[in-house]
Amino acid sequence: MGLEALAYPFLFIAIFFESFVLVTLLSAPARSARGRFMDAIFPSVAIIVPCWNEEKTVAATCDSLLALDYPKDRLEIILVNDGSTDTTPSIMERFAKHPQVRIIHKENGGKHTAMNAGVALTNAELVGCLDADSFVESNSLKEIVTCFNNPQVVATTAAMSVHKPENILQHMQNAEYTFGITLRHVFASINGLYVTPGPFSFYRRETLEKLGGFRYGHQTEDMEMALRIQQAGYEIGNAPRARVYTKAPSTIVRLIKQRTRWITGFLRNVLGEYRSLILNRRHGVLGMLVLPTALLAVGSGVLLFVVSIFTLAQNAIVAIEVRAGIPLSYALVPHGALDWFYLPVNFYILLAIIVLATSIAFIIIGRRISRTTGDIALGMVSYTLLYGLVAPLWLIRATSDVALGKRRNWRY
Amino acid sequence: MSLVARNALIALLITVVLVGTVAYAINYLNNARVTELSAIEEQLSIDSLSLETQFSLLEAAPCDSSASSATLTSELADFSGRLSYAEDQLGSDNPQVIRLKERYSLLEIRDYLITKRLAEACKTKPVTVLYFYSNAGDCGDCDKAGYALSYLRNTYPTLRVYSFDYNLELGALKTFIAVTKVKDTLPAFVINGKHSYGFSSLADLEKQFPKGALATTTATTTKP
Numbered sequence: 001m002g003l004e005a006l007a008y009p010f011l012f013i014a015i016f017f018e019s020f021v022l023v024t025l026l027s028a029p030a031r032s033a034r035g036r037f038m039d040a041i042f043p044s045v046a047i048i049v050p051c052w053n054e055e056k057t058v059a060a061t062c063d064s065l066l067a068l069d070y071p072k073d074r075l076e077i078i079l080v081n082d083g084s085t086d087t088t089p090s091i092m093e094r095f096a097k098h099p100q101v102r103i104i105h106k107e108n109g110g111k112h113t114a115m116n117a118g119v120a121l122t123n124a125e126l127v128g129c130l131d132a133d134s135f136v137e138s139n140s141l142k143e144i145v146t147c148f149n150n151p152q153v154v155a156t157t158a159a160m161s162v163h164k165p166e167n168i169l170q171h172m173q174n175a176e177y178t179f180g181i182t183l184r185h186v187f188a189s190i191n192g193l194y195v196t197p198g199p200f201s202f203y204r205r206e207t208l209e210k211l212g213g214f215r216y217g218h219q220t221e222d223m224e225m226a227l228r229i230q231q232a233g234y235e236i237g238n239a240p241r242a243r244v245y246t247k248a249p250s251t252i253v254r255l256i257k258q259r260t261r262w263i264t265g266f267l268r269n270v271l272g273e274y275r276s277l278i279l280n281r282r283h284g285v286l287g288m289l290v291l292p293t294a295l296l297a298v299g300s301g302v303l304l305f306v307v308s309i310f311t312l313a314q315n316a317i318v319a320i321e322v323r324a325g326i327p328l329s330y331a332l333v334p335h336g337a338l339d340w341f342y343l344p345v346n347f348y349i350l351l352a353i354i355v356l357a358t359s360i361a362f363i364i365i366g367r368r369i370s371r372t373t374g375d376i377a378l379g380m381v382s383y384t385l386l387y388g389l390v391a392p393l394w395l396i397r398a399t400s401d402v403a404l405g406k407r408r409n410w411r412y
Numbered sequence: 413m414s415l416v417a418r419n420a421l422i423a424l425l426i427t428v429v430l431v432g433t434v435a436y437a438i439n440y441l442n443n444a445r446v447t448e449l450s451a452i453e454e455q456l457s458i459d460s461l462s463l464e465t466q467f468s469l470l471e472a473a474p475c476d477s478s479a480s481s482a483t484l485t486s487e488l489a490d491f492s493g494r495l496s497y498a499e500d501q502l503g504s505d506n507p508q509v510i511r512l513k514e515r516y517s518l519l520e521i522r523d524y525l526i527t528k529r530l531a532e533a534c535k536t537k538p539v540t541v542l543y544f545y546s547n548a549g550d551c552g553d554c555d556k557a558g559y560a561l562s563y564l565r566n567t568y569p570t571l572r573v574y575s576f577d578y579n580l581e582l583g584a585l586k587t588f589i590a591v592t593k594v595k596d597t598l599p600a601f602v603i604n605g606k607h608s609y610g611f612s613s614l615a616d617l618e619k620q621f622p623k624g625a626l627a628t629t630t631a632t633t634t635k636p
Contacts, residue, residue: 012427012431015426015427015430015431016423016424016427017423019422019423019424019426019427019430020419020420020423022423022426023419023422023423023426024415024416024419027415027419028415029415190415190416284414284416285416288416289416289420318555321555321556322555322556322559323559324556324613325560325613325614325615326559326560326563326614327563330563330566330567331563335562335566341445341448341494341497342497343441345438345441346438346501347434347435347438350434350437350438351431351434354430354434
């Protein structure tokens with residue numbers, strides 16, 4: 001049995017978690033959310049686009065917002081230049097004469113300050129955020145505002161995908177984001193979300209002001225705000241057909257930097273100010289299942305990676321030692337008959353296959369419920385083969401940063 | 413009961429059923445392996461007995477049965493590989509594995525004795541290796557020695573390698589160890605009656621073989 005036995009409890013929990021997601025996906029609240037239709041009520045909306053050196057994408061982001069299928073007099077777009085040092089301000093000014101667009105130039109203070117500056121400028125009922133590297137589909141806003149028909153809902157998230165994935169790493173992230181669509185849809189149906197991501201999340205302005213606006217939030221102001229909303233007893237919804245596409249890191253170094261920021265932000269927020277949510281029955285599925293499982297996923301990811309590397313190294317050393325002095329023509333060729341008898345399956349491998357197969361099913365489900373188009377096959381292959389190898393890198397980096405109190409610059 | 417609690421209970425039930433099914437499937441597969449091994453072992457046992465009977469019947473011309481003996485040795489080698497794999501999967505302390513190992517050891521001893529008798533009767537000089545190992549954690553070089561012997565057996569198919577777990581509690585094996593005078597310094601080899609202990613390298617092991625023995629055995633592999 002050996003070291004792999006350490007993985008059994010985590011695999012059991014992973015299967016339980018995935019089973020819970022599947023059962024909840026088939027439950028009435030999620031089914032009802034999927035059956036929700038856009039209605040003809042159009043609350044006033046302001047979409048804030050915080051920008052810091054976004055010269056390459058801000059124009060396209062703004063164009064996609066102006067193309068939204070929503071009454072023009074009910075929608076305003078607030079571009080916030082957060083002290084950019086590139087040509088972002090001049091690109092923004094091209095939109096200055098547009099009746100729906102308002103522009104703010106301010107000293108650099110971080111994304112949360114840019115969001116607060118935008119919120120302070122508007123009286124709209126709903127306030128949304130769109131990162132300046134993201135683009136929306138025209139019906140997305142109508143899908144979003146429909147969620148606010150429920151008076152308990154004070155914030156709503158969209159369905160994210162990677163914008164034009166090109167390399168294998170971006171395809172992997174696209175599959176992961178599509179997996180996230182299913183999770184976000186399911187957990188929103190039972191109020192279990194703890195992030196309102198930068199790409200196209202919306203809030204009731206009154207609630208935002210009541211809660212005191214955005215904070216630094218350990219470089220993850222979207223997560224901090226969602227946790228604060230949950231702590232205050234409100235609900236966060238999800239519009240699975242509100243499509244938004246965001247740029248994803250194209251290199252492993254950038255990806256590790258981005259995810260390290262996300263994970264350190266999660267750990268610092270959840271283990272810090274929002275510790276009281278964990279295992280708190282008052283916060284339902286978020287406190288009792290989602291946050292404990294997310295924390296466990298971080299810990300188990302690190303542990304299993306270290307154990308796997310150790311086991312792999314140990315086996316490699318033994319294999320090399322055993323083969324020392326044996327001609328390579330024999331040592332490098334696998335021996336043994338092709339026979340069912342030698343089928344390399346054991347308890348660990350079969351459980352891992354169940355977890356992986358269910359994850360793939362979630363990707364397919366996410367794609368279906370969000371009506372996402374485009375090829376996902378390469379994404380699923382790269383997700384299957386790569387994710388388990390690269391995710392531990394940022395998990396280890398993030399946990400060591402938190403343990404050692406190390407702070408990093410979030411820009412990459 | 414709340415929706416979340418109900419779903420959690422259903423999920424737990426699904427998880428238990430899935431994990432239970434996996435455990436059942438693994439157990440089923442392992443049982444099927446043991447059944448397969450038992451069937452092969454049964455067949456080997458019959459083959460061995462048949463060879464012995466054949467040998468007794470053909471007292472006048474015993475060399476006619478040598479082809480069958482070579483086949484049996486090859487089947488024993490295949491059985492050894494399967495048994496070793498089953499031992500990895502089920503554990504060396506599994507009662508079924510131990511029982512199969514005991515019967516396998518008996519078959520090996522019988523084959524070794526038949527080979528010796530045939531060699532004497534037919535005036536041939538087969539190269540036989542008795543290899544004694546331990547998997548009780550007290551033999552650091554046994555894995556290397558086992559792999560080197562696998563290589564030799566693969567390269568020289570007529571080489572007869574008989575592997576024995578030195579610690580197996582089997583009367584016949586204990587007697588065999590006493591008769592062949594093998595000490596408990598493992599790994600131990602008896603190559604055509606000559607004893608050697610320990611393993612350092614393939615080259616050193618090859619030096620233990622009678623001069624030209626490996627080349628000779630290679631030449632005989634073409635014999636049908």
